[in-house]
Amino acid sequence: MPKQLEKKHPLAIRWLHWINFPLLALMIWSGLLIYWANPVYGIRLFGYELFKFFPQGFYDALSVPQRLAEGMQIHFFFMWLFAINGVVYVIYTIVSGEWRAIVPVPGSLKRAPYVALHDAHIIKKAPPQGKYNDAQRLSYTSVILMGAGSVLTGLAIYKPLQLSWLTALFGGYEWARWIHFWLTISFVLFFLVHVLQVAMAGWRNFNSMITGYDVVDVPVDTKELPIQSGEDAAT
Amino acid sequence: MSENKEVLAEKVREFEERTGHTVDSYPDDPNNTASMLKEHRYLSEPLTDGEAAKRIFIRSRRSFLTAGAAAVAGILGWSWISSETKTALYRSSFEFNESLSRAFFRPSQLAKEFPLSSVTPIRTNGYEGLEGEIDPAKWTLAVGGLAGRVDDLILTLDDIKKMPRADLVTEFKCIEGWSTIVHWTGVLFSDFAAAYPPKTRSGAPPDVAGSPHDLVEYVSLNTPDEKYYVGWDMPSILHPQTLLAYEMNGQPLRPENGAPLRLASATKYGIKQIKRIGRIEFTNERPKDFWAEYGYDWYSGL
DSSP states (O other), X not given: OOEEEEXXXXXXXXXXXXHHHHXXXXXXXXXXXXXXXXXXXXXXXXXXXXXXXXXXXXXXHTTOTTOHHHHHHHHHHHHHHHHHHHXXXXXXXXXXXXXXXXXXXXXXXXXXXXXXXXXXXXXXXXXXXXXXXXXXXXXXXXXXXXXXXXXXXXXXXXXXXXXXXXXXXXXXXXXXXXXXXXXXXXXXXXXXXXHHHHHHHOHHHHHHHHHSEXXXXXXXXXGGOTTSSHHHHHO | OHHHHHHHHHHHHHHHHHHSBOGGGTTTOTXXXXXXXXXXXXXXXXXXXXXXXXXXHHHHHHHHHHHHXXXXXXXXXXXXXXXXXXXXXXXXXXXXXXXXXXXXXXTTOOOOOOOGGXXXXXXXXOOTTOOSOOOTTTOEXXXXXXXXXXXXXXXXXXXXXXXOOEEEEEEEEOTTSOEEEEEEEEEEHHHHHHHSOBOBSSSSOOOTTTOGGGBOSEEEEEOTTSSSEEEEEHHHHTSTTEEEEEEETTEEOXXXXXXXXXXXXXXXXXXXXXXXXXXXXXXXXXXXXXXXXXXXXXXXXX
C-alpha cells in the first residue's frame, strides 16, 4: 500500500510542548516543597479520611521536609517561564490554526466515551475523528484551561491584597489554595494517562512529536467507493 | 467496473480492520470532526514503503540529535551553574517580582475586612526574639531615624496608647500557607509616623500624608534582644491596614503573640509582622531581615 509522510506537529508546537514538560515538573516539585509546610488536604468521605496528601513516607522518600524557602525560590522564578511558555503556546495555536485540531466540536462530549471504550478494546470501531479524537480534544483543551487556572489561582494566592478581586473570584484565599492544589493533582493525573496513551499508541506516534512527521497510508478515495453510505451500498 | 469496486471495498475492509477507523472518518466525511473546523492535513506525494521509511529515518535522526542536544545542554548547563549563582538568580528573581509588585502598589488597595464574628482561634507560630519575660510597664520603644534628631526617641506603651485607636479584622497569612482571621487593635503605623515623622530623602521637612515618597525608603524593626529583625518598605508600612498592635481579639497581647507591641498588617506575611518590638529605625538602607537570610523573599508582600 502506498505511503505518505504527514506533517502532524509544527516545530513551534513541538518545542513548546517539550519545554513545558520540565517547567511543569519544576512547578509541581517546588509546589510540593511549599505545600509540605501546610499539608491540609485529603480525600474525606463521611468524616473519615480515606487518603491524606501526603503520607509522611512520601515526603521522606523524596526528601521534601524543611525546604519551604527553596520551594518558593524555584516556584516564583520558574512561574514566569511556565506562564510565558503557556501564553506563547496559546497565541501560536490560535494564529497558526492548530486550534482547529484541539478544541471540542459539536458532539465531542457524546463521542468521547466511545473513544475510551475503543481504547479499552471494548468496542471495535473508533468514532470519526480528525488529527485528534474527541477524548483528546476534550483533554487537551482542558489541560490548557487548567494551566490558565493554575496561573490565575496562583496569582490569587501570591497577591491576595493587590489582586483581591481575583482572590474573591475564587471564593477567597483558602479556596484559591484548594483549587490550586487540585489543579496540580489533575496535572499529575493527566500526565499519567497521557504517558500511558502515548505508550499504547506506539513509537510512530511518539516519534511524530519529536520529528513532526508520521507515515500514513494514502487515503482511499472515498468517492470511488460503493459503500460510502448504507443506501449506496444497497444498490 | 464492478470488479474495481470489489477491489476497493476489500481495501476499505482491510483498512478498517487494521486501523480501527472507519474509512470515511478521515478526511472528508461531513461527520468527521476534522472537516467541521476545516482542519488541514499536510501530506507528501505518495511514496513507496521503502522511500517513506528512509525519509522518516532521516528526519528522526536529525530531530533526535537536536532534541538530545537541547536536553543534555539544559541538564548539564543547570548542574554546571554553582549553587551560589542559583541563589543569586533566585534572589534577583524575588527582587524583580518585588519591583513589579511595588510598581502596582496602591495605598487605596485594601484587603478584605471581616465582621468580628468571623474571628478564628489564634494560631501561634515563631518564637525567635521572644526569650525571657518582659514587663510591659518597664518596656520602652526606641525610635531612630527621626526628622530633626540624631539620637533615639524613647517611648512608653502609654505614649503609644495615647494615639488614636484603630481596629483591623483581616486574614492573617502565614508564609507556610495557613491563614486565620484576627482582630487587631492598636495605632495605625501611618498615624505613628505622622506623630514622629521620619527623615526625608531631600532634607525638606517631612510630610507623611502629603508626600510619603520623599520619606526615607525603609523601616527596620527588631526585638529588644535583636535576635529577630525585619525590614519593611515605606509604602507597605504606611498602608492603612498596617498597625502597631497592642491588643489581639479584644485582649491585651499575650507574650507569645508579641506583647507589649507588635506589627500587624494585611500587606505582608506573618514573618514580617514582628512581635515584641524593641526598636524602630527609619533608614535609607535596605534593612537586614531574619527570614530573608534563610532564603525567603525579603519583600514577602501580599
